[in-house]
Amino acid sequence: MSDRLMAPVARRIVGVAALLALGALVAVGLFVAPPDAVQGDAQRLMYLHVPAAWLAYLAFGVTALGSALYLWPRTRSAVWDRVAGASAEIGVVFTGLTLLLGSLWGRPVWGVWWAWDARLVTTAVLFFLYLGYLALRRIPAALDVRAKRCAIAALIAFVDVPIVHFSVTWWRTLHQQATVFNPELDAKIQGTMALALWLGVLAFTLLYVYLLDHRYRLEVLDEDREERELEAAIADRVQGGTPSREAVGATS
Amino acid sequence: MNLFQEAALVAGKDLRIEARARVISQQILPFGLIVLLLFAFALDPDRGVLQRTAPGLFWVTVLLACLLGVSRSFTVEADNGARDGLRLSDLDGSSIFLGKAIALAVELLVFEALLTVGVVVLFDVHLASLLPLALGTVAATVGLAATGTLYGVLAAGIRARETLVPVLLLPVVAPVLLGATRAWEASIDGVPGDAWPWVALLAIFAVLFVGIGMLAFGPLLEES
Numbered sequence: 001m002s003d004r005l006m007a008p009v010a011r012r013i014v015g016v017a018a019l020l021a022l023g024a025l026v027a028v029g030l031f032v033a034p035p036d037a038v039q040g041d042a043q044r045l046m047y048l049h050v051p052a053a054w055l056a057y058l059a060f061g062v063t064a065l066g067s068a069l070y071l072w073p074r075t076r077s078a079v080w081d082r083v084a085g086a087s088a089e090i091g092v093v094f095t096g097l098t099l100l101l102g103s104l105w106g107r108p109v110w111g112v113w114w115a116w117d118a119r120l121v122t123t124a125v126l127f128f129l130y131l132g133y134l135a136l137r138r139i140p141a142a143l144d145v146r147a148k149r150c151a152i153a154a155l156i157a158f159v160d161v162p163i164v165h166f167s168v169t170w171w172r173t174l175h176q177q178a179t180v181f182n183p184e185l186d187a188k189i190q191g192t193m194a195l196a197l198w199l200g201v202l203a204f205t206l207l208y209v210y211l212l213d214h215r216y217r218l219e220v221l222d223e224d225r226e227e228r229e230l231e232a233a234i235a236d237r238v239q240g241g242t243p244s245r246e247a248v249g250a251t252s
Numbered sequence: 253m254n255l256f257q258e259a260a261l262v263a264g265k266d267l268r269i270e271a272r273a274r275v276i277s278q279q280i281l282p283f284g285l286i287v288l289l290l291f292a293f294a295l296d297p298d299r300g301v302l303q304r305t306a307p308g309l310f311w312v313t314v315l316l317a318c319l320l321g322v323s324r325s326f327t328v329e330a331d332n333g334a335r336d337g338l339r340l341s342d343l344d345g346s347s348i349f350l351g352k353a354i355a356l357a358v359e360l361l362v363f364e365a366l367l368t369v370g371v372v373v374l375f376d377v378h379l380a381s382l383l384p385l386a387l388g389t390v391a392a393t394v395g396l397a398a399t400g401t402l403y404g405v406l407a408a409g410i411r412a413r414e415t416l417v418p419v420l421l422l423p424v425v426a427p428v429l430l431g432a433t434r435a436w437e438a439s440i441d442g443v444p445g446d447a448w449p450w451v452a453l454l455a456i457f458a459v460l461f462v463g464i465g466m467l468a469f470g471p472l473l474e475e476s
Contacts, residue, residue: 128423131419135419136406144475153406159460160423160424163456164426164427167431168430170449
């Protein structure tokens with residue numbers, strides 16, 4: 001059982017690098033890159049919106065991978081369960097952020113807060129899929145029971161995403177075509193704007209690694225606390241005294 | 253016994269319990285009809301809104317009934333240690349899953365048949381192309397029953413399951429609602445050509461989730 005994903009030094013380096021990249025993103029995104037010819041300054045929201053969306057996909061991908069590795073008997077380890085849970089939590093936050101930023105951007109550019117467009121709807125469903133997963137994770141249970149249950153739920157959600165996307169795309173499509181991640185991978189945007197986008201992707205990815213490690217560590221501490229409370233409760237019971245309030249809370 | 257005989261055994265058990273307990277006929281069916289009435293109150297029956305939105309309203313009602321059906325399907329197993337009985341029965345996890353999903357699908361199909369009568373009578377809907385409508389309904393129902401049974405066992409033994417199942421199940425079955433509604437719309441409009449791709453999507457969803465359910469049900473039942 002490993003208590004950490006990264007050595008504390010490595011984590012600190014990643015944290016500082018994330019901070020520097022975010023600072024550079026602020027500078028390039030707000031001051032260096034020119035305002036968009038059509039959308040004006042509102043377009044600058046894209047420097048956050050696109051990296052946030054990328055991060056959401058990355059995080060859910062890691063959750064699916066962690067869940068699959070947990071379910072595979074040869075690689076089964078509590079490490080993968082914690083990684084899956086930690087990553088999903090970050091993913092949900094950044095999916096929410098993607099939706100929020102997109103909405104703020106849509107108001108001046110599209111004239112509406114929300115449009116029933118394929119990618120928006122898929123992202124919203126994605127958000128709720130993993131919100132449900134997090135709800136499931138919070139249900140108290142023995143660690144291995146919870147881990148297996150959650151891993152299966154995460155994989156179901158992962159399998160469901162392409163179906164949701166496919167069906168919703170059939171239903172309606174209005175969203176801008178992807179600018180950077182188009183099939184030719186040929187960014188159709190001006191140089192400093194592209195730089196800001198890539199900086200955003202880099203900064204958010206570093207931030208993701210940093211947060212993942214912290215969240216993982218928190219999970220380990222949480223498990224440790226539960227174990228101690230359980231032990232305390234058992235000790236109380238063995239001594240024949242009335243169980244303390246904390247101990248009752250831990251076992252019920 | 254092979255897989256299907258075992259599944260038939262479990263399905264038979266569930267359906268027999270339902271036939272005797274009459275929860276579906278006396279509670280879930282009236283619930284569906286009440287929801288149809290409520291839609292009429294909410295959407296003004298005079299302007300043709302009900303008629304136009306009937307497919308969507310129908311499938312939303314089916315989703316709600318499906319939640320009740322899932323809850324019912326696992327409440328039955330919660331009493332008298334029935335879940336332990338299932339675990340000890342030496343039946344294969346896949347066949348228990350199939351059996352419970354088949355029972356739920358049959359119950360939903362009965363519910364849908366009667367709800368269809370309700371929609372036709374109350375919302376003045378004319379069903380033009382019956383074949384894609386029927387196949388789409390069956391595929392959607394199998395998909396709902398499979399995902400419902402899967403999440404049912406996932407949440408079985410959890411005290412908060414009544415609130416947890418909707419939050420987990422509804423986003424996953426969003427494509428079913430979408431596909432089934434579009435298939436129904438096309439069938440009602442008499443353009444079966446538009447309905448077939450959706451029927452295919454519903455069939456893929458159903459096959460996929462029956463497969464996942466057969467794989468995952470055993471391990472989930474063990475630890476519920």
